[in-house]
Amino acid sequence: MSEALVFIVDDDAAVRDGLSMLCESSGLNAECYDSAESFLDAYRPDQPGCLVLDVRMEGMSGPELHAILNQAGCPLAVIYLTGHGSIPLTVQSIKAGAVNFLTKPVNGTELLECIRAALLESTQMGLRIQAKTTAANHIASLTEREREVMVLMADGKTNKEIARHLGISHRTVEIHKARIMHKTGVNNLVDLIHLVEIGKRAPD
Structure with missing residues (x-):
């Protein structure tokens, strides 16, 4: 299985740069995308990792991207990081499978703890998907x-x-x-x- 990565999807360049530096300074491999569309163009469905996702962006929104990933069964653990948080949106996101919902600005230590937990969850999710696929192939x-x-x-x-x-x-x-x-x-x-x-x- 591929090594889990941190995917940062945010249309604010300063946010992307800051989050990327935070991850890399902690030994985590990160990839940045300025839109949901550019992320989808590059993402490999079998790649485990953590997705740090903005809510409101030009074009496709964060929740819209999350719904597409859920439909595809992608083994990504999603953390929302937004300046536009609300209780209804938080509830909706968690019900959709997000592992956390954070609002900007966020404490770097807190975010890293969330990311590490999400990476572990994604790796375990990927192993479960792999086991299901193997079982289905054997039974078939x-x-x-x-x-x-x-x-x-x-x-x-x-x-x-x-x-x-x-x-x-x-x-x-x-x-x-x-x-x-x-x-x-x-x-x-x-x-x-x-x-x-x-x-x-x-x-x-």
Whole structure:
């Protein structure tokens, strides 16, 4: 997975320069963009990181950009940093998934703490997305009958119960189980249960 970055999207050059210097002085890699559109043109959907985002900008607003990223399932943790904060906007932003909502001017130490927490959250989010994608790919490699057997295995059914439920022989169940373990790469029932649970939450 790529190293998490701090993306700064603000149409005020002085704000961008100040935030970039703050990040770099703390050993954090930052990229600056003067609009939501320029950020979208450059952003790679699989890139984890923290997005420090202004609310009001020329063209696309911060919340509009956030909605696009949410739709795309991007593993970015969003921090709003704005001079136009309000309680309704704060509530709306947090409900949309923002990890924090700060108003300018902001204390540098406080902002860095928020950014570090957001970077950790983004990395964990990226790992979860990666796990879901891997699980979905493994499950997609199974035949329909193998998926039926897998679900029954994850439900704790014995070979005899699976055979009776599906109307197949005990030996056929064993063959399906061996193929399932081989195709998914799991080594035991516990790992298989985890795979099935992750697969249930996998994106379409």
